Amino acid sequence: MEPHISIVTLGVTDLERSVRFYHEGLGLPMQSRAPDSDVAFFDLAGAWLSLYPRDLLAEDATVDPDGSGFAGVTVAHNVASPEAVDDVLAEAAAAGGDVVKLGQEVFWGGYSGYFADPDGHLWEVAWNPEFDLD
Structure with a gap:
């Protein structure tokens, strides 16, 4: 693959x-x-x-649609700075999302936080000093 x-x-x-x-x-x-x-x-x-x-x-996947709770999946959005993490989290909150983890320094050396969309899908917003986003 x-x-x-x-x-x-x-x-x-x-x-x-x-x-x-x-x-x-x-x-x-x-x-x-x-x-x-x-x-x-x-x-x-x-x-x-x-x-x-x-x-x-x-229905398309032939599974039960009634699953709930944490599905073990997040979607990540990487940004260019710690300030941009906070900006995106604020934007998500203003749009109706729920910030579930404020931006903070994390164990792997970066800065990240999480928001949930209106259906509870989790998005990580992260700045990673090792990623070149250009």
Whole structure:
């Protein structure tokens, strides 16, 4: 397998609320979509984020849609400075997200925090001094 992630799909309970959170609140660039479409795609410069109704996603994967709690998965967004971590966390909170861990120095030498989107999907926002983001 070639090591490449092309799309991350989040199963959401209210597609329009999630579109507002990611597009209007966080400013992610969204592909145009028909008003009655049941999917939304965001171009993340090298990968795509997709939002799809949780029940339909579970049906497609042939699994039970009633899973809850921590699913053992987070999505990470790396930024260029510790200040940018705090800025993104504040932006997520203003958009309706829930900051679950304030930005702080972490054991691996960087600075990070977490927010949850309206469906509870966890996003880590991190500055890693070892990553060159250019």
